[in-house]
Amino acid sequence: MSNIIMIFASMTGNTEDIAKAVERGIRSTEAELTVKEVMDAETSELANYDGIVLGAYTWGDGELPDEFLDFYDDMDELSLSGKKAIVFGSCDSSYHAYGAAVDLLIEKLQSIGCEVVLEGLKIELSPSKDEEEQCAQFGRDFVAKL
Template identity: 60%
Template sequence: MSSIIIVYASMTGNTEEMAELIAEGVRSAGIEPVLKSVLDASASELEQYAGIILGAYTWGDGDLPDEMLDFYEEMDDIRLAGRKAAVFGSADSSYPVYGGAVDTLLDKLKELGAEVELEGFKVELSPSLGEKEQCRQLGSKLAASLS
C-alpha cells in the first residue's frame, strides 16, 4: 500500500484543521496517512513516503513560520525524486504577499525532485465549508495519484 505523510505548522489551529481534513480525504481513498506537526517531524522522514503533503501558515510578509525553518533547512539534505507532493496553508490577504509560505514550500519540493500534483492550496485564515471539502479533495486526489 502506498504511504502518505502530512506535515504541518499551525499557530491558531487553522492549518491543523486543514491537515486533518486532508487526512480524511486520504483515508477516503483507502490510505492511512501519517499526520505530524512539524515540531514532531524530521525532513529526512519525507524520503520514506510515496506521497508528501506539507502545510504552513504564512507569517508576516510572506514568510515561513519560525517553527518550520529548521525543517525547511533540513530539506536541503534530502532528495524526493519520484514522490508525489502537494502544499496547503492558511494566509491573510492583509499582508503584501498572500500565502508566501505555501509558494516557498512548493518551490523547495520541486527543487528536490518531487512531482507537485496540485497547485498550492491557500485559504483566507480559516477554511469555509466549501474549502473544507476542497481540503478533503486535495487528500483524495494526491492519494489517487499514487495508484
C-alpha cells in the first residue's frame, strides 16, 4: 500500500478545492494519505513517503505564494531519488504566466531527484464539477503510477 503526502497552499480557497478533489481521488484507492497546509509542513517529512503531491496557486506574474517560499528553498537540502510526485494548482488566465507555480514546483522536484509522473494539473480559478472529477482522477492516476 502506497503512503502519500499532500502539501498545498491556498489563499482564496480555489487551490484548497482542488486539493480536496485530488484527496477524494486518492482516498478512493488503497493508498494512505497525509494532507498538510504548507505552513504546517517540514521538507524533511517528504522522505518518509512513497508519493508526494504539491499544490500551489500562482501569485502575481508567475511567483510562488509567499507561504510556499521557505518550503521551496528548503527543498534544496533534500535528495528524493526514487520518489514519485505530482503537482497541481489554481491559475488565473488574466496573468501572463499561466500556472507558473505548478511549473516551478515540478522543476524543483525534478532537480532533487523526484520523478514527476503526470503532467501538472492547472485549473482556472475554482474547479467546476467536471474539473473536480478531473482532479479526483488525477489523484487516482497518481496512485496507479506508484
